Amino acid sequence: MKKTILVFALLVLALYTLFRISKYSLFIGDTPIELIITAIAIVFFIVGIYINKKSLQKPQQATKEIDHQKIKELEITSREYEVLQAISAGLSNKEIAEKLFLSESTIKTHVSNLLVKLNAKRRTQAVQIAKTQKIL
Amino acid sequence: MKKTILVFALLVLALYTLFRISKYSLFIGDTPIELIITAIAIVFFIVGIYINKKSLQKPQQATKEIDHQKIKELEITSREYEVLQAISAGLSNKEIAEKLFLSESTIKTHVSNLLVKLNAKRRTQAVQIAKTQKIL
DNA sequence: AGGCTTTTGGTACTTTAGTATGAAGCCCGT
DNA sequence: ACGGGCTTCATACTAAAGTACCAAAAGCCT
Numbered sequence A, B: 001m002k003k004t005i006l007v008f009a010l011l012v013l014a015l016y017t018l019f020r021i022s023k024y025s026l027f028i029g030d031t032p033i034e035l036i037i038t039a040i041a042i043v044f045f046i047v048g049i050y051i052n053k054k055s056l057q058k059p060q061q062a063t064k065e066i067d068h069q070k071i072k073e074l075e076i077t078s079r080e081y082e083v084l085q086a087i088s089a090g091l092s093n094k095e096i097a098e099k100l101f102l103s104e105s106t107i108k109t110h111v112s113n114l115l116v117k118l119n120a121k122r123r124t125q126a127v128q129i130a131k132t133q134k135i136l
Numbered sequence C: 001a002g003g004c005t006t007t008t009g010g011t012a013c014t015t016t017a018g019t020a021t022g023a024a025g026c027c028c029g030t
Numbered sequence D: 001a002c003g004g005g006c007t008t009c010a011t012a013c014t015a016a017a018g019t020a021c022c023a024a025a026a027g028c029c030t
Helices: A002-028 A033-064 A068-073 A078-088 A093-099 A104-117 A123-132 B002-028 B033-064 B068-073 B078-088 B093-099 B104-117 B123-132
Strands: none
Touching: A033 B033, A078 A093, A078 A104, A078 A123, A078 B123, A093 A104, A104 A123, A123 B078, A123 B123, B078 B093, B078 B104, B078 B123, B093 B104, B104 B123
């Protein structure tokens, strides 16, 4: 937001400067106005692209960001979330246990709790739900 | 690609038209040049935003596009691909069987073949591999 | 028509996943 | 210090997933 205002201020400033240049060139006489206009066109063209890129990058990143609020709402604990990430990576319970230095029983407990909290019947469904909920 | 060329052609045309208008206004006399310049600036600003939006939408969709070539390379058949999609949706073998009007045995066969072709040990891993390979 | 791949299905078995229940240790706030 | 949530682990199941191997019908391609 602040950046947008800043860029817009610079835009107005540039417009004013270009006014000054155009007036100056008129007083000089037969300075090629086409050149000035082309320069203005290119500058505003680039500025338009730049501003648009800035405004479009935000929603692009937003879709990739994870909803930490949602995780809290679902009461998913940090350990459970670690397991969830491991599941989405395609690991088995045994592999997750080895990765986190835990027993397979513990992983099974976490997975079971995750399935309840995510309202899923299987780990694959849990991953799918987590992704649509922007948790993963 | 064709659209970009079209827009660019329109851009050049607009530039030429604006040249004509600017020259005409000079012959007229003291027509406010600031207005013309502002108009040019606004037009190119908008065109800049428009072109940028068009060019940015493509890579956004490109990341979501699936690599059909890769599917062929991995020798994944159409039926197997349907099963793969169902797996990523979080369905069980039984649910997939019901969805595709097949027996669970058939689904198991397809899944087994998929795991070999995707070099995965589990269905969850298969989904993960398929997504990194841009098959899903 | 014969050969090929795909698709379908089965049996029998092993492995992994998931449920239910209980329990112990830990940390944190009151 | 006590209660409560988190984490850890275990046992004993049931259910689902996956493997191996086989086999038949269907669809192509030449």
